[in-house]
Amino acid sequence: MTQTLYTLTRPATDLREADAPVHHADRPDAAWWRHAVIYQIYPRSFSDSNGDGIGDLPGITARLQHLRDLGVDAIWLSPFYTSPQADAGYDVADYRDVDPIFGTLSDADALIARAHDLGLKVIVDMVPNHSSDEHEWFKAALAAGPGSAERDLYMFRDGKGENGELPPNNWESVFGGPAWTRVVETDGTPGQWYLHIFDTKQPDFNWEHPRVRAEFESILRFWLDRGVDGFRVDVAHGLIKEAGLPDAEERTTMLGDAGEDIFETDDRPDHRLHTPYWDQDGVHEVYRAWRKILESYGAPDRILCAEAWVEPQSRAVRYVRPDEMHQAFNFDFLGSAWEADHLTAVIRSSLAAADSVGAPSTWVLSNHDVVRHASRLGFPPGTKRMNGISAGDPQPDRELGLKRARAATTLMLSLPGGAYIYQGEELGLPDSTDMPAEFRQDPTFARTQGEEIGRDGCRVPLPWVKDAPSLGFGPGDAAWLPQPAVYGEYALDQQVGVEGSTLELYRALLRLRRELSLGTGSLTFVEGYGADVVALTNAGPQRDRLLVVANLGEDAVTLPEGAEVLASSGPLVEGAVPTDTTVWARWA
Template identity: 80%
Template sequence: MTRSATQTLTHPLGDLEVREETTPVHAADRPDAAWWRQAVIYQIYPRSWADADGDGIGDLPGITSRLPHLRALGVDAIWLSPFYTSPQADAGYDVADYRDVDPIFGTLADADAMIARAHELGLKVIVDMVPNHSSDEHVWFQAALSAGPGSAERERYMFREGRGEHGELPPNNWESVFGGAAWTRVTEADGLPGQWYLHLFDPKQPDFNWEHPEVRAEFESILRFWLDRGVDGFRVDVAHGLIKQQGLPDTEEERTVMLGHAEHDDDATPAAAQPEDAPRIDHTKRSPMWDQDGVHEVYRAWRRILESYGTPDRILCAEAWVEPQERAVKYVRSDEMHQAFNFDFLTSSWIAEDLKAVITSSLQAADSVGAPSTWVLSNHDVVRHASRLGFAPGTPRMNGISATDPQPDRALGLRRARAATALMLSLPGGAYIYQGEELGLPDSTDMPAEFRQDPTFARTNGAETGRDGCRVPMPWSADGPSLGFGPGANTWLPQPDVYAHYAVDQQEGVAGSTLELYRALLANRRRLSLGTGSLTWVDGYAADVVALTNGSDQRERVLVVANLGDAPVALPEDAEVVVASGPLEDGLVPSDTTVWAIWS
């Protein structure tokens, strides 16, 4: 319920008049809204969750054994990064067989057992779908290489003749997201250089030709294969990349490359990093290879397939780095996907004005198409927010942190991360949590170069650190050679010594721990149905405070105060604190702290 209220508070800086705005930014959803409109979904990175067989790599039996942790945490569903058959050139995002499990993760029977156990625990299961590209070891691509130019097999991928007198130049100037050219030339059966194929990521990830009806039919069949096995939906990788502009024209976008903590232009690219670290396109911007209108008919067809399975709803979630928000929400129109990650929120600075702006614009954009906003702060592709927020607000986005980079303030980062999560989980809509963030895990920032496996690191000659730091195996116990990750000492990426401090067994049942904070936030979010509530801004606080109410006709409104400033701030006298991201100071909300309170 949304009511007008004014309170005059005694504040360290003087009298403060706090009032709720009269018009909500976002109206409340139906109390019985579909599960996905309010769900909190937990991302599992299978290689790093739990290792049952002791080979140092997480697997499906390991996941199954640890699912009670998520039941106790209080999430609604899990999303698993790829576990399909793959040569693992990009940690499974190079799929060789979409209908089987890679032996390092287990078997199809293990997948069935994991899905069944999750459902027993009341957890829905979402799996990754990687439709933009396959592995170069996929049977279709191997057939294309053998068949030669002009063949039907090559039509399933993006093969083209090169430019130049002898075809020695790539077909266009597109750059790979991972660095270097987006084209690789093949050697034909006669031993001579031949056509080029497109790979917007690694050369071992050739792009499909989504104009080809066989490609569309194949993926519709793959969706049914996994739906028939009981999955509840799909997170769609590079959802904005399937369709390319007709004619594959050169891009005219300015190219940038991320080096450490700053974005540099062409002149700043080190000579030693050429050619693989050539400045490359920003794939969040619209260009000939991203966010083409034709992609939407693909997802309309997929939505029809999912709806044919009846209730409860099976869902699609888009990984779509698309700007502006008006184009991003096209992916979640009523006949397309159900959710899309809110990357504008993820990349927003720890500045109150910026957060208020992105929350407002996100809700308004999603409301314009009748979709929920889906909030997220961390995932397997970005520096964990417990580390990211340990830098000064406004620090440019980084792609990994190495030992030679400026280091985050670990204590400050965790304090802000807890506050940011408390703010996120108070917002209407859905939310995603990345494995280990409930422990406050920071990125591994001291990993030696010889252990790094992200193809970005190799293709940029180390100029970009890459994503390995956020993918380090989970610490379950402070003791043991792999911190409880598995029965052996091996882990596919080394765990930093500091991870022992964050282990589950060091936090479970400990008042004030990050794990217990997450449990409290999720329990109260569910109890108060915050995911279906309205959002109204609260005025009167200083500019460095984010204050809002989450309202419902079914309960008292919840006041949320996130203090991003230096001075502590007061709560209304009649506000009853429900949960706080950190201890209060004489009843005041200190810096980098978020509080939920019932406000009558």
């Protein structure tokens, strides 16, 4: 049974549901992935079992009960494969083994088994666009020389200029600088160039080569045979490059163009037309083949989730057509301004786009690549997207950011479809904004000479116990990135069982979401509030409508007569919903 916190007696007038829902309810027995809440674990920063300052697989296994108690359905693990860690594991040297800093294959098996015992599904990262330069294939390619079969597995090209001294085209790395590096051949002379859309230590595979495709299909089977329930596919939109590798007309980062108006959901440019290494049509053939492999394993469904920073939405949903991937991250929602019209537009367009191909929408506010939303929302709405925050930058309002983050999450978890939670957001963690430059490890920071701060601030090890060494992250003081002193206030042991804490809010929301089957509900917007309110209902068979009111305006708003509040992101004021607060209420 759910607990009613308040019964409201101050009615709001002239409220009514729109004439038609923007999204119809899913089947009550819909596949798990159509409504699941999935928790992202960044292994380096989750829990350290051996005191070396780096999180590991045994540390994760020991903390899985926390996630079961939180109420999520599945976990997604960022890469733990063998890697020189030039890009925190997204530079893979061996896709079939565990890096010793994280443990062993036996540790991976134990983690999967324990998660399944707790009813948690396990999704692992797959990084197919590029490998590490320490991968055996790439080392063989360097040794074999120009024109070899080994080099054809990667994107080697002759340079331009009289002596090949210029790169093959003008492509730039997502991390800054050119996307091409020239090699020194075995005879000591300058030779060909290889493509790396990311770091120099991350050479791009040639996905036109059948051996590359066969290798990754084999890797999928390797992990499926070990019991994983699916794969989050890194840079899913980047595998295929335009034929002839023409010059790019613009540079886009992995997160899109940080200078554009990211809040417009219609009529945005198709970056594929100007950036020949993103969203080429050939990627879809790859994922159709992968989908067949996953379906061959039978029930329950194994899934693919695309990390595809693709615009417009009509292009993005091509990745989740019925014979391709199951989910794709909704980066439009993540990038929304804290403004009611923007949020309403993104919710409406996201559901319409996903419904057009029969897929569930997904909702996400934070991950390992962006400033945490508890910090991001501490800036005025419309602030230009930032890639990290340093001590010398304008600082977010920490109290305001957390208040808005709680309201944003409460809105997010009411929406039908799937949802993703990034580790530590259930504690209300802000970004680390005072990290000294000497500790920063993101390749972006080095390759841009510090002009872009990078992603280290959202990757700091978690605080579990306020008064323990490394805030309970591990048995000693070591932590691979320094934890800000303020993190002690957010430690898990400071929030468990504490009424009103962010942790207990997440637990309550996730419990209600499951009990009310919100992930498979319909969505109808509610009319009658002002322009600063997002109001909607989530309805399902055999239950009352859930009214959701997110107040982004300056004035408190009331709810309909007889509404029963089930959850609120913050305290009500004399029964009214104050600014930067979201409420769930049963509405008969």
